Amino acid sequence: MKKLLLFVVMLIVVAGCSNDEEPIVLPHDEMADYIALWEENAFDQMYQTDLTEATKETFAKADYVDRYRNLYNDLEVKSLSVDMTDSDDNIASLKESIDETDRYTMPLQISFDTLAGTIEYETDVIMEKVTTNKNGEPLEQEKWLIQWKPSLILPNLEQGEKVAIERTSGRRGDILDRNGNALATIGEVYEIGITPNQFEEATLDQLSANLRVSSSYIQNKLNQSWVEPNFFVPITQISIDQQDTVATITQLEGVTTRVKMDRVYPYGKAAAHLTGYIGPITASELEEHQDKGYDSSDVIGKRGLEQLFEDQLRAKDGVAIVIEKHNGSTQSVVEQKAQDGQTIETTIDMNLQETLYGIVENEAGTATIMDPKTGEVLSLLSFPAFDPNRFVMGMTSSQYDELVTREGQPTLNRFAATYAPGSTMKVLTSLVGFQQGELNPEEVETIEGLRWQQDSSWGDYYVTRVNGNVTNVDYETAMTYSDNIYFARLGLDIGRDAFVTGLNQLGFGESLPFTYPLPESQVSNSGSISSEGQLADTAFGQGELLMTNTHLATIYAGVANDGQYMEPTLLLNDEQSVWKNDIVTDKQNQTIQDALRQVVVNGSASDINIDNKTMAGKTGTVELKADQEVENGKQNGLFVSYDQSKRDMVLSLLIEGVQDRGGSGLAVQLSKQFFESYE
Incomplete structure (x- = not known):
């Protein structure tokens, strides 16, 4: 009898010790795992293992995973950092009442870099304790799941709202002579275009002759994959002072012009070798300047002062990430304002x-x-x-070849x-x-x-x-x-x-x-x-x-x-x-x-x-x-x-x-x- 009583007492002690040593599952542990997946962009696994069933009913997997992935790609999200900012006192209090706690509000500090700058914000996330699976069967170990919300992607983003990227152009810097006359500046030019469903094929040769481009060059422009019958298809640009040419070609059916702003060189040949010119960046130039934020759609100084002072003249386009709210308003999340290029003032006297x-x-x-x-x-x-x-306004390869091989070089x-x-x-x-x-x-x-x-x-x-x-x-x-x-x-x-x-x-x-x-x-x-x-x-x-x-x-x-x-x-x-x-x-x-x-x-x-x-x-x-x-x-x-x-x-x-x-x-x-x- 004494032996049996001793055995029961020992069992109770062991059981008590075992219960004391059983780890307490805190929401912070689950959140740490979720953050680790988040920082690795493991969106599939985040959705599968860490979200509440109610969240999954509200947000389909494709909506969650694809939106995260697409937005992170489009916004060029890098250097994601997510920190739990809960106080030690809150954590201690939670441990004491963990058995009676089914919901917990987790404060987070989120920051990441985007194409428009760094986003930093704080938000709260509700976490739910789960003890059974979706079939009502008990889990071997309870766990904490996340009531996910769109504001974990961007601050104040709500379900059904759209995210947009707005861009503004900076102005390339001017090149001036000593008297303030512009050697290179931004000015008006005519852009000549064709609306295909209005254009008469019989006038192609006439247009070609007036624009000094080949008929095949125009046809290639009209045959681009994006062209629709009613679209304005840009063909070339000409100087704003070529009004006679504009008057002639706009008499042709389907040929119209519009004024746009572009780089212009008011003195033309008289300052050509000094100013140089700008043009679309090439693959080799893109590689050479890979750390300077250029992309394949940019222009860059090719010769002369345009090339020599590219870093100073170059403008930086502005970009903003905005949320299109339900009420029709827009809310800016982060913005990098456009920066105009510097003005280069030379000692040149263009009168001379x-x-x-x-x-x-x-x-x-x-x-x-x-x-x-x-x-x-x-x-x-x-x-x-x-x-x-x-x-700048457009030159065909044959026109370029003729120029570089022309007598007099x-x-x-x-x-x-x-x-x-x-x-x-x-x-x-x-x-x-x-x-x-x-x-x-x-x-x-x-x-x-x-x-x-x-x-x-x-x-x-x-x-x-x-x-x-x-x-x-x-x-x-x-x-x-x-x-x-x-x-x-x-x-x-x-x-x-x-x-x-x-x-x-x-x-x-x-x-x-x-x-x-x-x-x-x-x-x-x-x-x-x-x-x-x-x-x-x-x-x-x-x-x-x-x-x-x-x-x-x-x-x-x-x-x-x-x-x-x-x-x-x-x-x-x-x-x-x-x-x-x-x-x-x-x-x-x-x-x-x-x-x-x-x-x-x-x-x-x-x-x-x-x-x-x-x-x-x-x-x-x-x-x-x-x-x-x-x-x-x-x-x-x-x-x-x-x-x-x-x-x-x-x-x-x-x-x-x-x-x-x-x-x-x-x-x-x-x-x-x-x-x-x-x-």
Whole structure:
């Protein structure tokens, strides 16, 4: 009897211990599991295992799972974080009354990132204790299920309400000249379209001719998969000032126009290479800029300043996530406002640039105008040019192919190329000669004939000059008549290493400190001078020496500015600073200026000796041939000039293909037309 009583007591104790050790199932445990699935986007399993039966009766599985998945995809939901924010006191109280508690309100803190920004909010979720399955059979272990509601997707979202994404466009920044004139801006253009069920096929060729696109191009537009008979089908865009074309084509049945806003380039060809243009982003560009938020429907700067300042000019579109409420109102959940691009203000004076372009537009070459006192680049021109508006408004592949293969290469940006400077190099050789102590301007050289060589070791190589009548040649005479032999001898006196050192001090072999990236000017292909013949050639502007036209203009601007070489600038608000100083003495610099004046008064640039101006400058003709035996090769003509009475702008002009057209004299004539247009 005592043994039996002891056994019962032990059983009661064990049972009591077992009951004490049985884990308490809290709603927090179930919610933790639900949150884990939620953060993994396991919507199927969330629906299947964690929702109350009443919730499932209200929301079908497809409604729940598909809506979650579709909205999370459309809203680009990332970095989901869900936290239970219940207090320790509430949890302790719940444990004490857990047996009597069938419902519990769980506070949640929810946050996630979307395409419109971060959403953060608090909400309460009702959880129900369940002890039997839906057939009324007891569960092995009770569990807590969730009374789900749409506000767990977005704050304040109710059953049956729609979620919408609203987008607003930002405005791409303008590119302006120094006077506020727009080089690139947003403006009105005509969009030409066809309504298929009204269009007469017989007028296709007429429309094609007026729009300058092929008939097949128009047909392809009309055959796009989305086209319906009564839709407006955009074909192309044309400039807002092409009113005559609009009047003609809108007389055709089914052809209509509408005005839209797009990128426009008011100066067209006159600023084309400077501004560049925008166009649809390519797959390779999308990959290159993959961390900058572009998508396949975006446009991007393709060339020129549009490309160089893409990050600043680019606008950011606005996007908002809104709920369309039952009463017809909309409620914004989160919004990222549109951001306009920055305005880029340049130092360019389009009055000057447009005037100059009108003078040279039928030529091939490049020009730079610089203010020597400030370093501001007033004009940066490459010609011939293209109309950047054509790239924005639409260009067929055949039109593009025709443009890039057209004679004169209008798509080639010549101000971003390097050229042999010809005899304009003689100013640089003068600077190095003065600096190295090898140039005595009063010393007279005896030079006879048109050809000269140092000695017989030069073989068949000779330096030639144009004027063989002058025998006694000092510095001013050599500059006036552009004497190659004088400057070849000066180069030899300086010596190869010293000459290269002097040119490097003038910016060769380094990037010009200029906003627009230009190639480095080079002394030679190797960066050194390997022979006396190469040194002689280099000293008077032939050889392998190459410069950008802007670099050449910068050197001459320094001479015009009394020996102070300013950094060339392209942005209006850039700090003006000295690039090079004390290259030569004030007296030596004045000697060069005096010689440049004599080139105009008595020398090769006498045609620009304009009344009421004190023009000065240096001509240069470059023979583009592999050896001296070639005759009638292609020539480039250069002329760098300025008015010594004003010194407000230096014009460096290079014209290609001047052979049989007066050589550098053509560049002088064109420069004269420009300076005569300004009093």
